[in-house]
Amino acid sequence: MTTSHKPHSVTEVPPGATLEDILPAFAGVKHEIIIGTPNLECASCRKPFNEARKRRKVVRMAPTWLAVPVVFSFHICGRCFSLHQQGGSARDGVMAAVQAYCEGDEAKQ
Numbered sequence: 001m002t003t004s005h006k007p008h009s010v011t012e013v014p015p016g017a018t019l020e021d022i023l024p025a026f027a028g029v030k031h032e033i034i035i036g037t038p039n040l041e042c043a044s045c046r047k048p049f050n051e052a053r054k055r056r057k058v059v060r061m062a063p064t065w066l067a068v069p070v071v072f073s074f075h076i077c078g079r080c081f082s083l084h085q086q087g088g089s090a091r092d093g094v095m096a097a098v099q100a101y102c103e104g105d106e107a108k109q
Contacts, residue, residue: 010099013060019069023062026069034073043074043101044083044094056081059098072102 011022019026038055041048049055055075062071076084076094083090100106 010061010063010095010102012095013062013071015060019062019071023064023069029069032071039074039101042077042080044076044080044097046101047077049075049077053077057084059084059095061095061098061102063102074098074101 013019013022019029019032042053043059047053054077056078057076057080058073059076060071060073076098080094080097084094085091
């Protein structure tokens with residue numbers, strides 16, 4: 001039997017879902033506070049947004065290793081959104097790249 005290992009350790013927060021929906025330990029957390037400004041480059045491929053490369057999706061993720069109710073939101077471009085929509089390993093690759101962006105790791109492409 002083979003088990004697949006995801007290249008990321010975050011839980012994606014689906015549109016319309018709350019942190020309580022995906023992490024029951026935070027039941028009762030009802031409000032979100034948004035801090036910061038939108039990222040200026042795609043959080044997946046790291047290419048800057050401009051007239052041709054627009055923000056196409058916000059990826060919301062909850063780091064599973066934190067003991068506090070935090071959700072990070074990052075914009076991705078159309079190409080990376082297309083990969084994200086494919087699901088499977090393509091989505092896992094985008095999520096791993098967004099996690100690396102969130103953690104401040106350098107791009108590996």
